[in-house]
Amino acid sequence: xxxxxxxxxxxxxxxxxxxxxxxxxxxxxxxxxxxxxxxxxxxxxxxxxxxxxxxxxxxxxxxxxxxxxxxxxxxxxxxxxx
Amino acid sequence: xxxxxxxxxxxxxxxxxxxxxxxxxxxxxxxxxxxxxxxxxxxxxxxxxxxxxxxxxxxxxxxxxxxxxxxxxxxxxxxxxxxxxxxxxxxxxxxxxxxxxxxxxxxxxxxxxxxxxxxxxxxxxxxxxxxxxxxxxxxxxxxxxxxxxxxxxxxxxxxxxxxxxxxxxxxxxxxxxxxxxxxxxxxxxxxxxxxxxxxxxxxxxxxxxxxxxxxxxxxxxxxxxxxxxxxxxxxxxxxxxxxxxxxxxxxxxxxxxxxxxxxxxxxxxxxxx
Numbered sequence: 400x401x402x403x404x405x406x407x408x409x410x411x412x413x414x415x416x417x418x419x420x421x422x423x424x425x426x427x428x429x430x431x432x433x434x435x436x437x438x439x440x441x442x443x444x445x446x447x448x449x450x451x452x453x454x455x456x457x458x459x460x461x462x463x464x465x466x467x468x469x470x471x472x473x474x475x476x477x478x479x480x481x
Numbered sequence: 482x483x484x485x486x487x488x489x490x491x492x493x494x495x496x497x498x499x500x501x502x503x504x505x506x507x508x509x510x511x512x513x514x515x516x517x518x519x520x521x522x523x524x525x526x527x528x529x530x531x532x533x534x535x536x537x538x539x540x541x542x543x544x545x546x547x548x549x550x551x552x553x554x555x556x557x558x559x560x561x562x563x564x565x566x567x568x569x570x571x572x573x574x575x576x577x578x579x580x581x582x583x584x585x586x587x588x589x590x591x592x593x594x595x596x597x598x599x600x601x602x603x604x605x606x607x608x609x610x611x612x613x614x615x616x617x618x619x620x621x622x623x624x625x626x627x628x629x630x631x632x633x634x635x636x637x638x639x640x641x642x643x644x645x646x647x648x649x650x651x652x653x654x655x656x657x658x659x660x661x662x663x664x665x666x667x668x669x670x671x672x673x674x675x676x677x678x679x680x681x682x683x684x685x686x687x688x689x690x691x692x693x694x695x696x697x698x699x700x701x702x703x704x705x706x707x708x709x710x711x712x713x714x715x716x717x718x719x720x721x722x723x724x725x726x727x728x729x730x731x732x733x734x735x736x737x738x739x740x741x742x743x744x745x746x747x748x749x750x751x752x753x754x
Contacts, residue, residue, distance in 0.1 A: 411648075412636040412638075412648040412650065412682070413634050413636055413650060413684050426631065426685075428686055431588065432586075432587075432588020432589065432686040432688070432689075432690065433588070433629075433686075433688055433689065434629065434630070434631055434686070434688040443590070443631075443685040443686065444685075445631075468653060469632070470632050470633060470634055470652065470653050470684065470685075471631045471632060471633050471684060471685035471686070471687075472633075472634075472684045472685050473590035473684065473685045473686075475590070476590075476684055476685075
């Protein structure tokens, strides 16, 4: 499990397992694969392509996900970078 | 025999041609600057079915533009088109739909089987796919039902022309990809071309299953429009006089200029000779 703000690496085949990314939001997932507001059977993570620039927090980045280019990853494609 | 002279071309256009007709209704929720398939648009030709398992397409499918099949040595060429679009500045392309599959699920973050392979010879595929290194073939992710609002990556497991294998990652597949959208799949290895696709894996759920699949096509001709509802003509030289092989599953796609595909209407001739 990862936390908002945590630095992560994206594993192959989606990433090279080396570059550092940052979790900017957690999404709860239902058994049907829908994104739901409350904790359910699973989670996935919106991950920014790079650590956020100075002055930008995951909280305010989450309001500008298109700008940071965040993409969702299931937990099996991520590992902690710190 | 092949059409190799102007006299043969004129004779084919004037005396031995198949008249073709396109009259496709608009698809909503398009994106400017992106490719959209009209396979599922209603009209003429009729609305193509959403494919299930992988299949090699041919001229008998609903959705294919009909033309008279020829007996060798007679051949067929896309030689004339005249068409109009309800949107200004559209590009309309006629492709041969070589193979397709559908039913991929936007909520799964595990490998989904595709197995679209164009190395075979059924339905005249050996001629239709063009160069033996598969460099004439375009590969697409094609949407048949809207997927969800979360942006994900897709990893596509492919086999190249030299039998080597690899993964192609499409990054940041946007939120709520709509029906008709075509995302190009381009080789990740310089000088290598895709001959088959084995699976697609999404990095996470998009939030909705939708439906999408893999499609392989070969471009056969195109025309452009500049003004809404003003017909433009593309003659044989503009079209490139592409040979239309027996069994070709011809269908239109567009490069959108706005947020719908708009009505697309055209007629044309496939010259035989």
